[in-house]
Amino acid sequence: MAIEEDLARIFLETLEKTEVGKKLSVNFKGQPxxxxxxxxxxxxxxxxxxxxxxxxxxxxxxxxGFLEGIDITIQTNEGLKELKTD
Incomplete structure (x- = not known):
């Protein structure tokens, strides 16, 4: 999926721009x-x-030289399902 590939690329680019020793925090807010x-x-x-x-x-x-890549997969969320019992 193109969105996931774009997210992974942007995340990796942002990490590469971060100074060595500094923390990077990324949140997927709004993504249910x-x-x-x-x-x-x-x-x-x-x-x-x-x-x-x-x-x-x-x-x-x-x-x-140590991190070769990042893959991001957004899973489907089907929510709660009714459990049928006999």
Missing amino acids: HPVDVKYRFAGGWVVEQRLIPGMPIELTRGDD
Whole structure:
């Protein structure tokens, strides 16, 4: 989805502009859906995080060359469903 790719690109660009050692906090306010964030690091490390609506991503900027990419997936939110019992 283009929106998710744009969000990931903007987030990565913002992180790259952040001074090393400084904290970056990004919040998906107004987004009533869970957001999955996957961080890909050098050496094959992958960290996955699911954010509930309103929960921010908080990262401290490190040195260049370790973070290879970020993927963002906005999940669908079907809300509460009626549980049918017999």
